[in-house]
Amino acid sequence: MHGIEGRGLAGLPLAAVLLLCACSPSKGAKNGDEAALPGNDVAASNFANRMSGQPEPPSPAQPFEQKEKTDLLEFAYAYPAQAAQIPVLAERFGNALKVGKADALKMAREDRKAAREADYPFRAHSLETRWTVAADTPRFLALRSESYVYTGGAHGMTGYEALLWDKARKRETAVTALMTSPAAFAAAIRDRFCDALDKARAEKRGAPVKRSDDDDFTKCIDPMQQVLVPTSKDGKLVDGVTVVIGPYSAGPYAEGSYEIALPVDAAMRKAIKTEYQDAFAAAE
Incomplete structure (x- = not known):
């Protein structure tokens, strides 16, 4: 760390230590290269905001994905970052995940029990849903989902849904509307x-x-x-x-x-x- 190497930090105030850590370039940075390290500017800006009582900018939402595979069920649910940053949609998808997974597990357990009683092999079930972005414009966010369901039969089935979010009115609406x-x-x-x-x-x-x-x-x-x-x-x-x-x-x-x-x-x-x-x- 330039400027404080070879010196102890114990005598410095905590705020000064944090500021130095946030603003100092890495050892690999050469003179004149500091501008190429945007992370330093972000860290320093966030530190200054905290010291002045200003809130830090919110972290960008990340795409969501949950995957799990057991002897009973192969489960997956995913949605993009654009949906994750809208609380109403994140809550909706979270509830759909919980309900869908619980129902699928219940059905798989019942099917496995029936298979054991009838002495025939049980085939693990599947429930996979993935939402993707079809349109992301200043007015609308359009999402589409593809779901695959398998419950032990000859083949699974694929289904689709669409969701339209009106950014101007901050609410979900129907395409037909x-x-x-x-x-x-x-x-x-x-x-x-x-x-x-x-x-x-x-x-x-x-x-x-x-x-x-x-x-x-x-x-x-x-x-x-x-x-x-x-x-x-x-x-x-x-x-x-x-x-x-x-x-x-x-x-x-x-x-x-x-x-x-x-x-x-x-x-x-x-x-x-x-x-x-x-x-x-x-x-x-």
Whole structure:
């Protein structure tokens, strides 16, 4: 420590020792290099704030993740830093974690007991949920989750959710609350959605799709019954909505999920309430 090496610190006041420790460059720093050590400035600033009675700036929120694997249950729950810094969302996710884990453990214990009584092998259950950011703009934070549940059967199931946080009003809202009406929004996106779904189906199946209302896996489904996720590429405006479709809804289980990305166009923007249109990108 420059300036105090070779000297005892016992005779210095505690405040002076702390200030020296906070401000002194490391031994590896050369003359003129102190400016390259931003941590020193932060430490000194925090120390000065404490001495003057000013509160220190809050620490940035960290992403949350809990993982645990036992003979009963493989469990995981995660959400991003953007959600962790909003107390209401952090509390909501924390409660969902506790309830979901407790219910999953209860089911796994009951299943294991039944397996022992029937003398057949028990298969450990799984419950995994991960929330990620789909859009983080000045007005909205849009999150989406993917959950995997396995309870010992032939295969597990994947499900999806969306959450929209209105930063201006500091509250959670529904995607449909942004629309002039769900019917108007459905009409605005239906043709594009159906065409894009047929294209996605064809890519998975390796052959063109002949749409038929008599076949659940070739007819166009209702996008409003699926998970709608606002998205943003630049973090400035919502520039699209992705329709997330779980297994079995648009095709057999083997095809998995579908995600149909719809950029904002004039028809979609018109179906958004005037008070929210400024948060959406101009029509492409």
